[in-house]
Amino acid sequence: MRHLPKHARPRWRYLAAELRTWPDGAVDRDGFQRALWYAAQNLLGDPGSADADLSVVRFRFADGVGEAVVRVRREATSAGRAALACVDAVGGTPVGVVVRGVSGTIRACEESYLHADGGVTGERETLPPDGSSPRSRRPVDVEADGGYVGATETEVSDLVSESTTD
Incomplete structure (x- = not known):
């Protein structure tokens, strides 16, 4: 099977999200992915959720604080941000989600917006x-x-x- 030509391939954007919960809260990647799909389906409906094609690419969480990189189709960036804003709990644990930024590559997203690689510290x-x-x-x-x-x-x-x- 041949690959699609570059002009016919889907274009992606990557959303950097910060997650916060109580210090004893436990959130895992699969639970966050499930909560994100559920929120997108409730907000956008089945066709809109399928168009956005949200998926968690990177995920880190420890001691009540975490971060994730979520892949979304370029045309549905605002819908993806709205779906992330609708996530309020993961597996029964209340969670606050903040979108730190949008980028065209995973590497730029991590470097510019996430804590681990010297991006935004969140401290003011x-x-x-x-x-x-x-x-x-x-x-x-x-x-x-x-x-x-x-x-x-x-x-x-x-x-x-x-x-x-x-």
């Missing part, structure tokens, strides 16, 4: 109005009586400083 520093040193706004999960509570390092340090002054 802001300067307080008084001009003092910058403070990190990185998300932190605090264990409480009923489970975990989401906060930022700034909020946690403010609570600690308030409790020590009282």
Whole structure:
């Protein structure tokens, strides 16, 4: 069987996605792929889901934080982004998905948008109005009586400083 000529081959785009869940949450590649297909089918219907042809190409997940590279047809990039935004749970574990960027190759996608290869770190520093040193706004999960509570390092340090002054 002969290969298709270059002009007749499908064109792909790659979506870099960041995944977050509670620290004790477990998410695997197969479960994420299944949740993505389910979300795409519910949002786009069978024909739209087949046109987008979403598939997970790369996947890493540990300690409640992960990243994935999802392949989508070039004409359905916005539909693929919307389907990723609809993923809210994987195997019963609540998950937050953020699309970091779109690229034409897997390598460029990993280098530009994912943590492992020096891309976006996700950490933002802001300067307080008084001009003092910058403070990190990185998300932190605090264990409480009923489970975990989401906060930022700034909020946690403010609570600690308030409790020590009282």
